[in-house]
Amino acid sequence: MKILVCISHVPDTTSKINFINGDSEFDTNGVQYVINPNDEFGLTRAIWFQEQQGATVTVVNVGGPDTEPTLRKALAIGANEAIRINANPTDGFFVAKQLAEVIKNGGYDIVIAGKESLDYNGGMVPGMIAGILGYNFLNSCTNITVEGTNVTAVREIDGGKETVSTTLPVIIGGQKGIVEEKDLRIPNMRGIMTARTKALTILEPVDASVNTKAVKFEKPAPKSAVKLVSADNLDELINLLHNEAKVI
Amino acid sequence: MSILIYAESAEGKFKKVALELASYAKKVAESLGTTVTAVTVNAGDVSELSKYGVDKVLKVANDKLAGFTAKAYADVIKQAAQKEGAKVVLLSSTTDSIYLSSLVAVALEAGFASNVVGLPVSTSPFQVKRNAFSNKAFNITEINTDVKVLALAKNSYGIFENASTLTEEDFNPTIGDADFGVKVVSVEKGSGKVSIADADIVVSAGRGLKGPENWGMVEELASVLGAATACSKPVSDLGWRPHGEHVGQTGKPVATNLYIAIGISGAIQHIAGINSSKVKVVINSDPEAPFFKVADYGIVGDAFEIIPQLTAKLKAFKEQQS
Numbered sequence: 001m002k003i004l005v006c007i008s009h010v011p012d013t014t015s016k017i018n019f020i021n022g023d024s025e026f027d028t029n030g031v032q033y034v035i036n037p038n039d040e041f042g043l044t045r046a047i048w049f050q051e052q053q054g055a056t057v058t059v060v061n062v063g064g065p066d067t068e069p070t071l072r073k074a075l076a077i078g079a080n081e082a083i084r085i086n087a088n089p090t091d092g093f094f095v096a097k098q099l100a101e102v103i104k105n106g107g108y109d110i111v112i113a114g115k116e117s118l119d120y121n122g123g124m125v126p127g128m129i130a131g132i133l134g135y136n137f138l139n140s141c142t143n144i145t146v147e148g149t150n151v152t153a154v155r156e157i158d159g160g161k162e163t164v165s166t167t168l169p170v171i172i173g174g175q176k177g178i179v180e181e182k183d184l185r186i187p188n189m190r191g192i193m194t195a196r197t198k199a200l201t202i203l204e205p206v207d208a209s210v211n212t213k214a215v216k217f218e219k220p221a222p223k224s225a226v227k228l229v230s231a232d233n234l235d236e237l238i239n240l241l242h243n244e245a246k247v248i
Numbered sequence: 249m250s251i252l253i254y255a256e257s258a259e260g261k262f263k264k265v266a267l268e269l270a271s272y273a274k275k276v277a278e279s280l281g282t283t284v285t286a287v288t289v290n291a292g293d294v295s296e297l298s299k300y301g302v303d304k305v306l307k308v309a310n311d312k313l314a315g316f317t318a319k320a321y322a323d324v325i326k327q328a329a330q331k332e333g334a335k336v337v338l339l340s341s342t343t344d345s346i347y348l349s350s351l352v353a354v355a356l357e358a359g360f361a362s363n364v365v366g367l368p369v370s371t372s373p374f375q376v377k378r379n380a381f382s383n384k385a386f387n388i389t390e391i392n393t394d395v396k397v398l399a400l401a402k403n404s405y406g407i408f409e410n411a412s413t414l415t416e417e418d419f420n421p422t423i424g425d426a427d428f429g430v431k432v433v434s435v436e437k438g439s440g441k442v443s444i445a446d447a448d449i450v451v452s453a454g455r456g457l458k459g460p461e462n463w464g465m466v467e468e469l470a471s472v473l474g475a476a477t478a479c480s481k482p483v484s485d486l487g488w489r490p491h492g493e494h495v496g497q498t499g500k501p502v503a504t505n506l507y508i509a510i511g512i513s514g515a516i517q518h519i520a521g522i523n524s525s526k527v528k529v530v531i532n533s534d535p536e537a538p539f540f541k542v543a544d545y546g547i548v549g550d551a552f553e554i555i556p557q558l559t560a561k562l563k564a565f566k567e568q569q570s
Contacts, residue, residue, distance in 0.1 A: 159443025
């Protein structure tokens with residue numbers, strides 16, 4: 001079984017978000033980058049398949065040389081090999097097209113991508129890959145098992161969950177639950193040393209249209225100070241919620 | 249050229265997000281000088297959509313589509329968009345619509361913007377404002393394809409009546425076996441009376457509640473308000489509450505009218521998940537809790553004393569209102 005895990009290189013969840021050049025670009029100054037958390041859950045699940053069912057795990061990223069430490073971390077966690085597509089990931093469709101090309105050429109059985117990345121939050125890449133390749137697609141997955149070519153998965157739905165079945169090859173939009181947070185792997189020294197010797201292939205991008213463009217960023221307007229209500233005066237809170245905020 | 253919306257329904261009734269989408273579409277249609285067509289799947293009576301500005305409904309009635317199947321539904325929307333010559337296709341941000349929308353975008357070779365939070369900033373070039381960086385910022389996105397697909401973030405526009413004269417048309421798109429490569433085996437609904445996705449009010453609690461045995465009072469408060477319950481990440485990690493209730497950057501985003509946070513200190517990842525909510529109330533015994541910095545209203549005090557009192561007072565208030 002060949003598994004491909006798509007990795008986004010995103011700012012750490014505690015990062016302060018600022019913009020430069022007339023608010024046209026994200027300010028990377030002082031920002032720590034990590035494997036997108038939704039992808040990290042997927043990577044850990046892929047390593048589980050590697051250990052339990054003998055799968056090989058390749059990680060792939062669309063990005064410049066600055067994203068290689070993130071791929072090396074994925075190798076240190078246990079991925080067998082890595083691919084970097086040497087392009088700036090500006091548009092969801094462009095990224096999906098690049099990944100689809102790798103998938104088509106690599107003959108992967110399972111492709112796991114986080115259901116969304118924590119930078120642009122587009123939530124579009126896994127579905128777009130499936131749309132381009134015509135593969136079966138399961139979004140918001142919180143569990144996946146594979147027997148032969150049959151796939152059973154649990155996915156989150158609004159107000160509950162559902163169990164679905166499909167066949168390989170399949171594209172998975174993964175999230176927390178596909179493994180638990182306590183089961184995430186931290187690279188150990190041996191993993192870090194081994195990662196240095198694993199293959200990291202650099203591919204040039206294929207031609208693909210860029211359908212959207214981020215032209216400007218804005219930060220939310222500063223908030224006015226909290227109105228504190230005394231714990232002895234809960235009627236006042238109800239009054240404010242009813243008459244001022246008009247939400248009850 | 250018209251605008252097409254996918255009006256989501258459940259058990260024959262339109263979801264609130266569908267009415268918000270119709271309201272939004274009407275406004276976009278006015279600025280583009282066009283009309284709004286909705287496509288519905290097994291929705292039954294569709295007349296309600298005329299209240300919110302929909303001019304035409306393509307009604308799909310097909311037993312094969314009784315359960316949600318993303319590929320088949322995406323195929324329906326694609327064919328509806330092509331039939332209408334729609335240049336703008338609008339979807340909601342429910343879990344189902346998120347699942348669908350990128351498939352629709354690829355099928356229509358359309359540029360796609362998700363998490364859209366307002367009317368287009370400009371229609372030529374076509375630019376929309378969307379949430380980015382987990383609600384810590386907005387991004388103005390330009391779509392440069394002929395057909396555009398947008399997914400509207402929940403509660404970002406509102407529901408507005410804007411009556412229209414509705415034409416209804418039965419629509420029979422071609423759906424092949426290839427659309428059903430994914431089969432639903434079973435569905436399990438959560439135990440909460442209201443799901444976070446449907447809720448206008450969410451009552452959320454954190455480690456300050458000390459243990460799962462104390463959630464009764466949170467559920468009671470939620471019940472009085474007709475709210476959904478939610479929790480912070482440590483609470484779901486500890487197994488006190490199900491993962492589906494975890495709100496935050498790696499959990500569920502919440503964009504409600506009212507978000508009440510009890511005993512949650514307000515980690516940056518949690519705040520990112522609820523930032524799109526309109527009014528935030530924080531109840532915490534620690535006056536230094538970071539959550540107070542983003543809250544609209546706050547009470548410093550012991551949740552175990554405040555919540556039962558607040559529930560009783562709200563109950564009396566609701567009875568008085570009815």
